[in-house]
Amino acid sequence: MKFVIGMHINPAVLDALTDEEKAAIGDGHGALLAELKESGELMLTQALADPSQSAVVSVRDGRTVVTDGPFAEAKEYLGGFYVVDCESRERALEIAAKIPDAALAGLAVEVRPVMFYDGALEA
Amino acid sequence: MTRSPIEDLLREHTPQVLGTVVRRYGCFEDCEDAVQEAVLAAAVQWPSDGVPSNPRGWLTTVAARRLIDQLRSDRARRYRETADSLATVPADVPDTDDTLTLLVLCCHPALTPGSQIALTLRAVGGLTTAEIARAFLVPEATMAVRISRAKRLIREAGSTFGTPAPLSAVLHVLYLIFNEGYTAVHRADLATEAIRLTRAVHAQLPADSEVTGLLALMLLTHCRHATRTTPAGDLVPLDEQDRTAWDRSLIAEGMDLVKTALGGPALGPYLLQAAIAATHADADTADETDWRQVHALYLILDRVAPNPMVTLNRAIALAEVEGPGAGLTLLATLDADDRMARHHRLLSVRAHLLEKAGDPAAAHDLYRRAAKATTSLAEQRYLEGRAARCRPSAPT
Numbered sequence: 233m234k235f236v237i238g239m240h241i242n243p244a245v246l247d248a249l250t251d252e253e254k255a256a257i258g259d260g261h262g263a264l265l266a267e268l269k270e271s272g273e274l275m276l277t278q279a280l281a282d283p284s285q286s287a288v289v290s291v292r293d294g295r296t297v298v299t300d301g302p303f304a305e306a307k308e309y310l311g312g313f314y315v316v317d318c319e320s321r322e323r324a325l326e327i328a329a330k331i332p333d334a335a336l337a338g339l340a341v342e343v344r345p346v347m348f349y350d351g352a353l354e355a
Numbered sequence: 356m357t358r359s360p361i362e363d364l365l366r367e368h369t370p371q372v373l374g375t376v377v378r379r380y381g382c383f384e385d386c387e388d389a390v391q392e393a394v395l396a397a398a399v400q401w402p403s404d405g406v407p408s409n410p411r412g413w414l415t416t417v418a419a420r421r422l423i424d425q426l427r428s429d430r431a432r433r434y435r436e437t438a439d440s441l442a443t444v445p446a447d448v449p450d451t452d453d454t455l456t457l458l459v460l461c462c463h464p465a466l467t468p469g470s471q472i473a474l475t476l477r478a479v480g481g482l483t484t485a486e487i488a489r490a491f492l493v494p495e496a497t498m499a500v501r502i503s504r505a506k507r508l509i510r511e512a513g514s515t516f517g518t519p520a521p522l523s524a525v526l527h528v529l530y531l532i533f534n535e536g537y538t539a540v541h542r543a544d545l546a547t548e549a550i551r552l553t554r555a556v557h558a559q560l561p562a563d564s565e566v567t568g569l570l571a572l573m574l575l576t577h578c579r580h581a582t583r584t585t586p587a588g589d590l591v592p593l594d595e596q597d598r599t600a601w602d603r604s605l606i607a608e609g610m611d612l613v614k615t616a617l618g619g620p621a622l623g624p625y626l627l628q629a630a631i632a633a634t635h636a637d638a639d640t641a642d643e644t645d646w647r648q649v650h651a652l653y654l655i656l657d658r659v660a661p662n663p664m665v666t667l668n669r670a671i672a673l674a675e676v677e678g679p680g681a682g683l684t685l686l687a688t689l690d691a692d693d694r695m696a697r698h699h700r701l702l703s704v705r706a707h708l709l710e711k712a713g714d715p716a717a718a719h720d721l722y723r724r725a726a727k728a729t730t731s732l733a734e735q736r737y738l739e740g741r742a743a744r745c746r747p748s749a750p751t
Contacts, residue, residue, distance in 0.1 A: 272498070272502075347732055347735075
């Protein structure tokens with residue numbers, strides 16, 4: 233079963249962390265990545281740039297309009313995600329609980345099933 | 356995918372060869388590598404040199420040589436001595452079928468079901484890692500890691516034959532492979548692969564009623580394969596399928612198996628499900644379905660292997676026999692079950708029965724909730740279609 237585990241970031245929460253705490257987050261992700269690679273459950277993971285770098289694209293009457301993002305103004309935004317393929321929803325929740333962000337108040341880790349998947353699987 | 360006759364031949368012999376080599380030398384992981392090299396050599400040589408008179412013997416000999424070369428070089432590295440005791444390859448290869456022995460190994464209890472499936476398809480089915488990765492929509496690298504990890508776990512758990520995976524575990528993995536192929540419209544080749552492997556097990560254990568039942572269940576389900584979706588990929592429910600397009604030869608074979616097995620003393624879950632599928636296959640039109648028999652079989656199944664999904668299916672049959680009210684009453688017993696309460700199947704069956712009971716507004720609401728709860732796109736489209744049909748404002 234495939235799941236996207238999304239990490240919702242609140243920059244105010246991250247800014248308030250000490251350097252040690254920030255390093256611990258990095259280490260935690262590193263350890264989880266190693267585990268998921270070893271178990272054959274990792275499909276991919278990506279971290280996204282700050283929402284201030286995003287652009288919103290819309291096409292109206294055939295004309296493309298680009299405006300500065302983000303689309304939704306919110307305190308929290310999607311900071312990155314893992315795509316995993318694992319045995320069950322229970323296992324996906326277990327993986328999510330190992331993401332360091334899950335232990336920080338004000339950040340959220342969200343698990344959602346994937347309904348459709350395509351991509352460079354032959355690579 | 357189309358395969359050449361040589362590829363078919365190789366796939367037929369690979370599990371046998373692997374079984375023989377593992378039986379003789381142990382160490383599943385190394386044997387698998389050696390057999391793959393032998394298969395590769397055959398795929399290169401046979402098309403030009405011709406197929407040898409004893410393909411299995413050829414493959415076994417080549418695989419054993421590769422394995423011995425490997426063991427020798429390992430030993431040379433470690434001990435600087437040769438492995439003379441392993442050097443003699445017996446000329447005669449026993450003509451026994453090792454498929455079941457290999458399946459038992461691949462379904463090792465140390466592995467998760469996903470790994471059991473992947474390893475079974477790789478080692479017994481002879482599919483390439485790339486093919487398995489495609490079938491399960493994961494990157495090839497991910498699948499390669501999963502398979503080598505499975506092999507390592509088996510090695511660590513003691514890799515020689517005699518590891519006790521019960522037959523039921525093997526049948527469950529075959530059932531899962533079939534289901535994987537059946538639920539995913541574009542992966543029908545997994546269903547035929549599951550049938551091929553189950554046939555091999557049945558050939559070895561023709562008297563086991565659950566093996567017979569599982570094979571019959573697959574055949575009597577797969578017979579509807581061409582009719583269960585539209586060319587656009589939309590699901591067609593059982594009562595709307597074109598029954599004249601059901602595969603008659605699969606039905607005949609499945610029916611025979613069910614009849615034979617029902618004559619025996621054991622009445623297990625696979626055989627009961629096969630008997631239910633046979634009852635459906637026996638009806639020329641949906642209206643002619645013997646729902647009393649279907650319901651009676653589900654009732655026995657619910658006692659033999661109690662499971663909320665069985666109760667759910669029994670409710671559909673009961674509604675056909677006694678009316679939607681009786682079905683809805685039975686469904687209500689499932690609400691207390693945490694696994695089921697939010698399950699899209701419960702929502703959609705309840706919607707279906709409410710629609711039959713003449714409550715389109717409630718049915719509409721439940722079909723919509725079921726559509727949101729499913730993670731299958733085809734199912735979601737189907738449920739949204741049913742919901743639209745029940746919309747209070749919809750023209751009748």
